[in-house]
Amino acid sequence: MATRTQRLTALDYMEPTADPTDTALALAQDVIRHLREGTTVDVSFVGLRGAPSSFFNVLFGEVIDACGLDALDRRVHLEFDTETQRRTSDRSYEAARQAG
Amino acid sequence: MTCTVDFNIDDTRASLAAFLGRARDIFRAGDGDQWTLDCRRARYLGPYAVALIASCVLQARLQRQRFVVYLPDQPQPLAGFLRFSGLRHLLDGESLPDPDVPENETVPLATFSGVEWNLADPVVRLIARHVELSEEDEDRLRMSMREVIHNIKDHAVSQIGGVLSAKFFRGRNEVRIAIADRGLGIPSAIRRRHPEIRDDCEVLRRVVVGGLSSKSTPRNRGLGVSNLAAAVRACGGRLILVAGGALAEVMAGTEVPTVTPLTSPFPGTAAFFTLRVGRRC
Numbered sequence: 001m002a003t004r005t006q007r008l009t010a011l012d013y014m015e016p017t018a019d020p021t022d023t024a025l026a027l028a029q030d031v032i033r034h035l036r037e038g039t040t041v042d043v044s045f046v047g048l049r050g051a052p053s054s055f056f057n058v059l060f061g062e063v064i065d066a067c068g069l070d071a072l073d074r075r076v077h078l079e080f081d082t083e084t085q086r087r088t089s090d091r092s093y094e095a096a097r098q099a100g
Numbered sequence: 101m102t103c104t105v106d107f108n109i110d111d112t113r114a115s116l117a118a119f120l121g122r123a124r125d126i127f128r129a130g131d132g133d134q135w136t137l138d139c140r141r142a143r144y145l146g147p148y149a150v151a152l153i154a155s156c157v158l159q160a161r162l163q164r165q166r167f168v169v170y171l172p173d174q175p176q177p178l179a180g181f182l183r184f185s186g187l188r189h190l191l192d193g194e195s196l197p198d199p200d201v202p203e204n205e206t207v208p209l210a211t212f213s214g215v216e217w218n219l220a221d222p223v224v225r226l227i228a229r230h231v232e233l234s235e236e237d238e239d240r241l242r243m244s245m246r247e248v249i250h251n252i253k254d255h256a257v258s259q260i261g262g263v264l265s266a267k268f269f270r271g272r273n274e275v276r277i278a279i280a281d282r283g284l285g286i287p288s289a290i291r292r293r294h295p296e297i298r299d300d301c302e303v304l305r306r307v308v309v310g311g312l313s314s315k316s317t318p319r320n321r322g323l324g325v326s327n328l329a330a331a332v333r334a335c336g337g338r339l340i341l342v343a344g345g346a347l348a349e350v351m352a353g354t355e356v357p358t359v360t361p362l363t364s365p366f367p368g369t370a371a372f373f374t375l376r377v378g379r380r381c
Contacts, residue, residue, distance in 0.1 A: 014217055016216065016217050016221075017216045018216060019215050019216065020215065020217060020246065020250075021215075021319075023217070049235075049238050050239060050241075050242025050245070050246050052243055052246040052247045052327070053247065053321065053327050054317075054319065054320070054324070057319040057321050057323075061318075061319045081235060082235055082236045082239040082240075083236060084236060084331065084334075085239060087327075087330065088327055091323050091327065092323060095311070095323060099321070
C-alpha cells in the first residue's frame with residue numbers, strides 16, 4: 001500500500017509578529033498529527049527567511065518527543081531554498097539526534 | 101565621574117576594547133550615581149559605539165543615574181550619522197530624520213524585548229534600497245540577527261531588553277550590526293549550568309565553537325552564536341563578541357576564534373558583526 005504524503009509549507013505558519021518558536025510549535029503539531037495518521041510529511045521551508053536554531057530545535061524536539069527519532073529520519077522530508085536554512089537545520093537536527 | 105573618549109571607535113576589536121576600558125566606571129555605576137561621557141574629540145563613532153552608548157543610557161535611566169553624554173558635532177558625516185542613528189533622539193529628544201531618504205545608510209536605534217519575525221525588517225529594507233539582496237543574503241542577515249535576539253530573550257535577563265544599531269557601508273557592500281544587552285552576560289548565564297568553567301574566555305571560546313548551552317530553555321542546544329559565526333565566515337565578514345570579562349573575534353577564513361580577556365568586564369553581552377551583501381542596484 002502506498003504511503004500518503006502530506007506537504008506542509010512552513011511559511012504558511014509564519015506571522016510577522018509571532019515568536020519563531022511559537023511558529024515552530026504550530027508547525028510541529030501538524031507534522032506530528034500527520035505522522036500519527038501514518039503519512040509521510042514533506043516540510044518546505046521555501047520562502048521562510050531568518051529561521052534561527054531555536055526554531056529548528058523546537059520543531060525537531062517536539063516531533064522526536066511525540067513520534068520518535070526514527071519517524072523524523074524516515075518519514076519527514078525537508079526542503080530548503082537557501083544554504084543558510086539547510087546549515088542551520090542540519091546543525092539543530094544533529095544536536096537533536098545526539099540528545100536522544 | 102567623567103569618562104573621556106578622545107579616540108575613534110572605528111568598529112575594530114582594538115577600539116572597542118579601548119572604549120570598554122575607558123567606560124568601565126560607567127558600567128560599574130550604581131543606582132543614583134552620576135556620570136559624564138565625553139566623546140566630543142572622537143572623529144568616528146560607528147554603529148558599534150552607538151549601541152554601547154545607548155545601552156549605557158537606557159541602563160542609567162533604569163537605575164535613576166544622573167548622566168550627560170557629549171557627542172561630536174564634527175565632522176559633518178559623523179554628525180549626520182549620529183542624527184540618523186537615533187542616538188541624539190534618545191539623548192535629547194531631537195527629532196529623528198526620515199530614515200527612508202534615498203541616500204540614508206543608517207538604521208535608527210531600536211530597542212526590543214520580544215523576538216518577532218519582523219524585527220529585522222528595517223535593516224533588510226534599508227539595505228535593499230541600495231543593493232540587490234539575494235535570498236541567501238537576506239536569509240543569512242535575518243538569521244544572524246535572530247540568533248542574537250533569541251539569546252537575549254532566552255538567556256540574558258536584561259531589564260533594558262536589547263539595543264540594535266546598524267549601518268550599511270555602500271562602498272564596501274557591507275552591513276555592520278551591533279546588538280547589546282545589559283543582562284547576565286554569556287559567561288554568567290553559562291555558569292548557571294556549568295559552574296566548573298570559571299574562565300570567561302573559555303566560556304566564550306566554547307560558545308563560539310558551539311554546543312555549550314545554559315539550558316535556559318528546554319530545547320536550547322547552544323548553537324546560536326556558532327550559527328552566527330558560521331554565517332559571518334560564509335560571507336567574508338567578521339564577528340566580535342563581548343561578554344563579561346572576555347572578547348572573542350571570528351574572522352572569515354579562520355575556524356578558531358581569537359579570545360582575549362578584557363581589562364574591565366562588560367555587564368552584559370554585545371555582538372558586533374559585519375556581513376557582506378548583495379550586488380549594487
